[in-house]
């Protein structure tokens with residue numbers, strides 16, 4: 001077997017679809033993961049915050065090519081040009097249901113289940129001509145897509161019995177504090193107001209308003225070329241600012257929040273107070289040190305890191321462990337060094353395409 005993907009979430013799934021499109025058969029790829037459904041983790045989190053619409057646009061899918069995207073699919077199904085027109089104006093956002101049915105269909109027709117092995121990989125060990133994955137054999141090309149290393153709850157709130165993380169299933173009490181300033185926080189303000197609660201927003205800074213989770217320019221070839229030209233310190237500083245929590249501009253958020261404020265049910269406070277419930281919309285833990293697989297990889301092979309990030313080549317491969325005979329690549333949140341929007345579906349495609357190019361350049365003898 002020549003190719004392995006570690007992690008059976010959406011990034012691993014997108015890579016799988018890309019490899020299949022590139023001509024690999026299910027029998028030539030092994031996917032190691034804990035869940036059969038590639039949307040398993042995502043589904044739970046989106047349901048917890050009652051997300052109905054994708055933040056991403058037509059190209060936010062798991063198919064190997066960007067076009068035709070979910071707008072074309074919706075236009076055909078609804079027999080309407082509207083999704084296409086909205087897409088041209090960057091205003092088309094597929095529903096979560098549309099996205100999930102696309103994942104289900106692609107899972108079915110790609111052969112995903114035939115390639116899946118239910119196993120957690122503890123160690124990736126570089127050997128001549130490939131990588132040994134625990135006792136599962138040696139693979140010439142490996143893509144690591146382990147996702148985020150757990151949910152983040154601020155230290156001072158960890159023992160507070162009122163706390164629930166926004167990505168864990170929950171209902172709403174009659175008084176709710178929402179900690180955070182990103183899309184999950186904004187969605188929770190609206191959810192809790194809708195449920196009739198009095199809502200307090202606690203945030204460290206004023207939220208950034210932007211349509212996508214990083215500025216649009218960093219999804220383009222040109223924007224990316226400028227990013228890749230930056231030295232390590234500048235790149236780290238830019239990533240810090242790009243990855244600040246943000247949520248989209250628009251009346252969808254502004255109107256209910258203004259109404260809530262008028263009714264005395266929405267306000268901003270500097271710190272957590274005495275509300276019945278505290279929802280931490282504080283995202284995920286960040287950094288290789290929190291992921292046992294990546295931490296061991298860095299320690300064992302002396303890989304370069306910048307702050308808590310793994311330093312990667314522009315095509316999302318691990319320098320020093322990738323050459324003409326073997327590939328180690330990374331996708332998803334741990335690949336932000338190569339692509340600032342790595343933790344998006346478009347970002348997953350970016351890593352997947354880089355991986356496929358390496359696999360094709362070095363076929364199994």
Ligand SMILES: Cc1cc2nc3c(=O)[nH]c(=O)nc-3n(C[C@H](O)[C@H](O)[C@H](O)COP(=O)(O)OP(=O)(O)OC[C@H]3O[C@@H](n4cnc5c(N)ncnc54)[C@H](O)[C@@H]3O)c2cc1C
Pocket residue numbers: 006007008009010011012013032033034035038041042045046049051053054055056060119120121122145146147148293331332333343344345346
């Ligand atoms: C609520 C929410 C809404 C989002 N909305 C959008 C959106 O609209 N558009 C967009 O583009 N992006 C969106 N994103 C971002 C992005 O698409 C997701 O974060 C995506 O799920 C990342 O996929 P992943 O495969 O990296 O991680 P995950 O889906 O978390 O999957 C990782 C998988 O790897 C497994 N794993 C981990 N370590 C190992 C190991 N050592 N061995 C074997 N298996 C392992 C885990 O068990 C898990 O199954 C959203 C994210 C969230 C949370």
